[in-house]
Amino acid sequence: MSDANAPWLVVGLGNPGPDYAANRHNVGFMVADLLAERIGGKFKRAQKTQAQVVEGRIGPPGAANRRVILAKPMSYMNLSGGPVTALRDFYKVPVANIVAIHDELDIDYGMLRLKLGGGDNGHNGLKSMTKAMGADYHRVRFGIGRPPGRMQVADFVLKDFSATERKELGYFVDRAADAVECLVIEGLERAQSTYNS
Numbered sequence: 001m002s003d004a005n006a007p008w009l010v011v012g013l014g015n016p017g018p019d020y021a022a023n024r025h026n027v028g029f030m031v032a033d034l035l036a037e038r039i040g041g042k043f044k045r046a047q048k049t050q051a052q053v054v055e056g057r058i059g060p061p062g063a064a065n066r067r068v069i070l071a072k073p074m075s076y077m078n079l080s081g082g083p084v085t086a087l088r089d090f091y092k093v094p095v096a097n098i099v100a101i102h103d104e105l106d107i108d109y110g111m112l113r114l115k116l117g118g119g120d121n122g123h124n125g126l127k128s129m130t131k132a133m134g135a136d137y138h139r140v141r142f143g144i145g146r147p148p149g150r151m152q153v154a155d156f157v158l159k160d161f162s163a164t165e166r167k168e169l170g171y172f173v174d175r176a177a178d179a180v181e182c183l184v185i186e187g188l189e190r191a192q193s194t195y196n197s
Helices: 024-038 081-091 124-133 153-157 163-186 188-195
Strands: 008-012 051-058 066-073 098-104 112-116 138-143
Touching: 008 024, 008 081, 008 163, 024 051, 024 066, 024 098, 024 138, 024 153, 024 163, 051 081, 051 163, 066 081, 066 163, 081 098, 081 124, 098 124, 098 163, 112 163, 112 188, 138 163, 163 188
Parallel strands: 008 066, 008 098, 098 138
Antiparallel strands: 051 066, 112 138
């Protein structure tokens, strides 16, 4: 059980730079950006880490209010573990209070699955985080579906969402941000029963 007063570290996974901004692989950044907007913060470079962060609080005033550090590693996806570990150590966040938001190939587009721990399913950002600090952190898995035809997975995840997908992307990103807030404020079981699809 995590310490009720310990902060939460919510990490959107993605690749830095404008060339990657609208890629499927960057949906974690998109959700983190929306969460930052909701708490009225702007991402700034964190000292001594390869990450951008926003600090704030989410939840209603009182006991359910949580201190949260939102983060976007600036190291490229496959090296996410280093910046996340540095932030964990700097802010003294228990691993059970870390949430990774990431794209997931094995779930249909826009669907969400929340879980604690587990494998990386070939996702390089998770692989790097798990290697750096073990697997016992939360994941908010944002479905992007499988590549069409014979398209390679690497090409698919580094392409922008299609025009059809973009029509609903805002709604799905909003729902993922809601799921993160529910997880932090009300716990995994409540968030799973409300948002897992």
